[in-house]
Each structure stands twice: as structure tokens, then as C-alpha cells.
Amino acid sequence: MLIQDILAAKRDGEPLEEAQIRRFIEAVADGEVGDEQIGAFTMATYLRGMSLDETVALTAATRDSGRVLDHGALALPGPVLDKHSTGGVGDPVSLILGPWLAACGAHVPMISGRGLGHTGGTLDKLEAIPGYNVTPDRATFERLLKSPGVAIVGQSGDLAPADKRLYAVRDVTATVASMPLIVASILGKKLAESLDALVMDVKIGNGAFLADDVQTRALATTIADVARRAGTPTSVLLTDMNQTLATSAGNALEVRECLDIMTGKRDSGRLLDLTRELAVQMLLAGRLAASRDAATERLDRALGNGEVSERFCAMVRGLGGPTDLIERLDDHLGHAPIVRDLYAPHDAIVIGQDVKALGMAVVALGGGRRRAGDTIDPRVGLDRIAALGTRVDATTPLVRIHAASEADADGIAARLLEAFVLDANIARASGLTVPPLIQEVMLDPSVAASTPSPHAGATS
Missing domain, CATH: 1.20.970.10 (Transferase, Pyrimidine Nucleoside Phosphorylase; Chain C)
Structure with a gap:
């Protein structure tokens, strides 16, 4: 041929x-x-x-172009589960979700990637932790998959190698935005993990990978259909990216926010809400819970008793990171030398975010790559990002800037001001309708048959 x-x-x-x-x-x-x-x-x-x-x-x-993981010899006592996100800003879900699932009896071989354009990368966030090795040998990966049950690592050279060549060529030939090529690239790697079930988090909104909502919905449907026909039960959540998911964007800052959630210092917010919903869907798909209520109860118990943070720290230690990450977090993650609050020019309510602009601001500060091979400063970024509906004034900033120099902070301020849409009519803006965090759930038929989704618009 x-x-x-x-x-x-x-x-x-x-x-x-x-x-x-x-x-x-x-x-x-x-x-x-x-x-x-x-x-x-x-x-x-x-x-x-x-x-x-x-x-x-x-x-x-x-x-099948490379090694397909075989978990048979490990005799894992629970299902092998994973999730994939199409990418967003302030989206460190994987750092919490992996150990949370492991604490509930799953095994999570999470093959992750680096930042792309305005979106952050899971591997870049984890490499903010000193010593964390995203390319372990096979024995280490398998040991961690068995216990503590989670290994968040990069793609090895023998896993879906055809995708690496295809993507490199697509990037320079203006063919990245091809639906079948996108789907094969995403799923080729994930399905090589030999999963019992997969949950996809497909972002929709102005900060999504595909800015067109119609295309995004088509992508979600295609991913679900292709993965199921390739033999992996797959559910898809369409989730909002019209504002940042976390209150921070930047590698070390997002790690801190995740650890605050895992240790109970932070017990609410969009990041926790979405991570919990993804975890519920994954426990149901993996038959680790018989109902939503049972899944939620099991998750809350694992988070409350400290087992999630213990699993995360065990993974960090197993991949070369510090043994006392939580106890000496400031020493290990450090701080940007310049920290500055940015205020709105007048009292107002935030009625919009240009999420892509916020992501590119992090890149401009040195927290992402303009081109392959760029060095990342893990300390820089944004936090205290004002969510939609927040009233900002002389005491409540739009955002806090973490920069490597005064010049960097000065240079990004005007761009950040333009990234927020403000309404000075407080009475009118107080009635703002914020887009729902979870806009649609497309359950795998095997899950939908036994567990109805509580979200409007759920389909099977």
C-alpha cells in the first residue's frame, strides 16, 4: 500500500x-x-x-502507534480512571482530582501536558515543586500507580509516538484546528492508558481552546462518540471558561491554591465545585459508588480526613519532590519579588473577564512560553482574580500581580485593566446572571442508565 x-x-x-x-x-x-x-x-x-x-x-x-499500558501484572484492586481537560486559565483541577480519586479507591495514570498558548499546563504547575520529575522510569510510574494510586506525569517517548510527529507538523502548517486531528491527538494518548473509564472536561466560553461555542459542542460530542467506539466508556462535561476557574493563574500560585483545598484551608469556590463534580462522575463511571449521594459522601470523607493531601504528598515524594512540602511550603515554592494589587479606576462590578487576555498576561510575566524551549518562572502570575459579580473599589482589587520586577508589573497593568469588563451602575450590575459552571453533561450510556445527572441539559 x-x-x-x-x-x-x-x-x-x-x-x-x-x-x-x-x-x-x-x-x-x-x-x-x-x-x-x-x-x-x-x-x-x-x-x-x-x-x-x-x-x-x-x-x-x-x-496503537506505541506502547499501550498493561496494568494486568500490577493486580490493581480498583478501576483505572482518568480525566482530560481541553485547557483553561487557572485550571489546576488535575492536582486535586488525581489524589482525590486515589483516596477513594481508583488508580489514576494521568498523562498530562504543558501549557499551550494562553492555557496553563499541568506539568508546568507540578514542576513548580522542586525536584518533581515528570518523566519517571516505568518501574517508578507503576509503583506509584499501585500506591499511592496516582501518578501525574508527562508523555513518555513510547506512548502514542505518532501523535508527537503529527502535532509538530500541524503546529507549523496551520492545521491544528481540525476536528478529527484534535480528537485523535487527545484520545490517542488517553486511550493508551488502558482506562476503565474516562471523563472529559471540555471548556466552553471566551477562554476555551475553541472560542466558537458551536465548535466546542461538536468537539465534545465527537470525543464522546469516538472514545466509546474505541472501547473506553466516556462521559463529557461542558464547563464554563468565561472566567478563570481558580482565583489564581500561575504555576506556584495554583499549586498553593490546590494545597489550600486539599488541607481544608479553602472550602468553597469554582475550582473545588468542578473538581468535586468531575470526581463524582468518575466514581460512578468506575463503579466505586452506587449513587451521587454515595459518591459525594465518600469524596467529602476523604477530603475531610486529610487522605487527599497525603496521597498528593506521597506522589510528590515518589517523583523526587520534597518530603515536607506542606510543612515548608513557602521555602519550597518561594514568592515573586514584586507583589502588587491592581485596582479599578472607579467603583464598579465585574461583569466580564477576557480569560484569554488573563492567560496571556501570565505568559507575558514569564509564567508561560511564547515559544518551545522558553524558561518558565514558576513564581509569577496572578491571584485574587475578581470573579464575575464581584464589587471592586478602593479596598477590593481587580487582581494581585506577582512579578519578577517592577518593570514587569508596570508593563502588564494596563493590559490587565482591559481584561476586565466593569459596570459602574452598581444597581444594574448587581442583577448580573453568571454563566453556570457546568453547562451540560453528556453521560456515557452505561452510567446514564443507572445514575441520572442533576444538571439541566444532561444527555446520553
């Missing part, structure tokens, strides 16, 4: 057979095809699209 024939077929809009797709992806993984042929494939796919059958075949071939 000639590679040129496969490219010509897709160029001409012909549906590719599973064998053709698998042949091409195998050639990508073993280096048989060059970047120019990969570029031809991604551009033809971008322009011609793929049917659901083709997308399933592409996803399965990407998954």
Missing part, C-alpha cells in the same frame, strides 16, 4: 479505510514518511474532514 495513494485518496475527498489509516500512522511512528508527507496528510484532512468511522480509526491507530 503506497503512502502516495493514501494521500491522493484523502486529497480527493475519498473516505479512507481503516487499513489505509493504520498504514499511514505506522509509517509516521517508525519514520518511514517525511514531514512533507505528514503535512500533506494533515492539510488534506483539514480541508476534506473525516467521517466518524475514519476518526475512530485514526484515534485507534494513534493509540
